[in-house]
Amino acid sequence: MWEAKVFEIRDRVKGSFMDVPVEKLNEKPSSEEWSIAQIVLHLAGAEKRFLTLALQSAESQSGTCANRADLSVFDDLSMKLKAPNEPSSESQKKEDLILALDESRSFTTRFLELYTKESLKSRSMNHHRFGDMPIWQVLELLGKHEQRHLVQIEEVKRRIL
Secondary structure, eight states: OHHHHHHHHHHHHHHHTTTSOHHHHTOOSSTTSOOHHHHHHHHHHHHHHHHHHHHHHHHHOOSOOOOOOOOGGGTOTTSOOOOSSOOOOSOOOHHHHHHHHHHHHHHHHHHHHHOOTTTTTTOEEEETTTEEEEGGGHHHHHHHHHHHHHHHHHHHHHHHO
């Protein structure tokens, strides 16, 4: 299910800022919040980290299995989560943001080309926030993470435009 959804969600992320004037992409709604450009860079960086971890775990493990991680924290938009890495606040161009998203998506594409849910059914990875989780659940993690930030992008747009 998440195999297709992550691509649909990414298309929505890309579309969400295409109509934003370039000078507004880097504008923060407040000094404590991220700009749209920072959110997009965060998404690209998170995808690289999530999928690098999944790929490394898939390549290095013999059959260990973990219970599904509880990812419901992504569904509660009132709960603020602290990102492990702060995205750059340097001014970004729309083309560079699209490139960052496309480059990070290559990690997901590679993962899906190399593995199936069946081939990883008894394998797990360790995520810094969620602990041991099935490797294949990385797609749900990625999708829920991007959905959450898609809402954030729309909120930032509402406030800066």
